[in-house]
Amino acid sequence: MTPIQCCQKKIRYNQRMNDLIKFVDEYKIFNYLVPGVVVTCLVGDGSFLRKVENLNIFIEFFVFYFVGLIISRMGSLLVENLLKRSKLVKFADYSDYIEASKKDEVIGKLSQENNTYRTYIAAFLVIGAFNVVDRTVGGSTINTRESWLFLTGTLVLIVVMVLSYRKQTEYVVKRIKHTQR
Numbered sequence: 437m438t439p440i441q442c443c444q445k446k447i448r449y450n451q452r453m454n455d456l457i458k459f460v461d462e463y464k465i466f467n468y469l470v471p472g473v474v475v476t477c478l479v480g481d482g483s484f485l486r487k488v489e490n491l492n493i494f495i496e497f498f499v500f501y502f503v504g505l506i507i508s509r510m511g512s513l514l515v516e517n518l519l520k521r522s523k524l525v526k527f528a529d530y531s532d533y534i535e536a537s538k539k540d541e542v543i544g545k546l547s548q549e550n551n552t553y554r555t556y557i558a559a560f561l562v563i564g565a566f567n568v569v570d571r572t573v574g575g576s577t578i579n580t581r582e583s584w585l586f587l588t589g590t591l592v593l594i595v596v597m598v599l600s601y602r603k604q605t606e607y608v609v610k611r612i613k614h615t616q617r
Contacts, residue, residue: 464501466552471559472504479566504555511551511558524598525605528612536615543615546608553601557594564590 476499519525528536537543567587571580 463548463551467508467555468501468504469497470504471507471555472500472502475507475559475562476500476503478563507559507562508551508555510562511554511556515554515557515561519598519601525602526609527605528609532612532616533608536612539615540611543608543611546604546611550601550604550608553597553604557597557601560590560594560597564594 516525520527527533533543533547537547564587567583567590571583571587
């Protein structure tokens with residue numbers, strides 16, 4: 437390959453990376469990409485997700501994004517409903533949220549942050565589940581003490597994220613009520 441061809445190849449690569457970066461806004465980075473990377477990197481060695489490590493950067497990006505998207509949906513469909521039913525969180529009516537968002541743009545931002553906490557709860561639940569399955573199936577490559585420490589750390593992170601989610605939800609509800617005065 438000539439030096440000119442090499443430079444042209446790098447320029448095309450940089451253009452494709454710039455296109456990818458434009459596609460991913462802040463919300464998608466924190467709710468899809470980061471959880472996808474975290475889950476993919478922290479699950480057991482035997483997992484199909486570990487096979488991603490040596491792929492083309494574009495394929496890795498889309499695998500991380502897709503894994504994060506699935507984690508985010510699990511948070512929205514499962515975690516949120518579980519926390520609502522357990523009465524750990526109480527939301528304002530959606531119609532009140534829509535009206536309040538028109539008056540106070542901060543509410544939308546707080547709600548996005550809340551969605552991020554919910555996604556991380558789902559991510560840590562998935563990581564914990566992979567750890568438990570890895571331990572019980574017997575294919576674990578880490579010793580029992582390390583496995584229990586990892587699981588305990590994961591549980592602590594779940595609790596921290598649940599408490600953060602609850603607190604953030606309370607902030608959103610208070611701001612909604614404030615706009616109704």
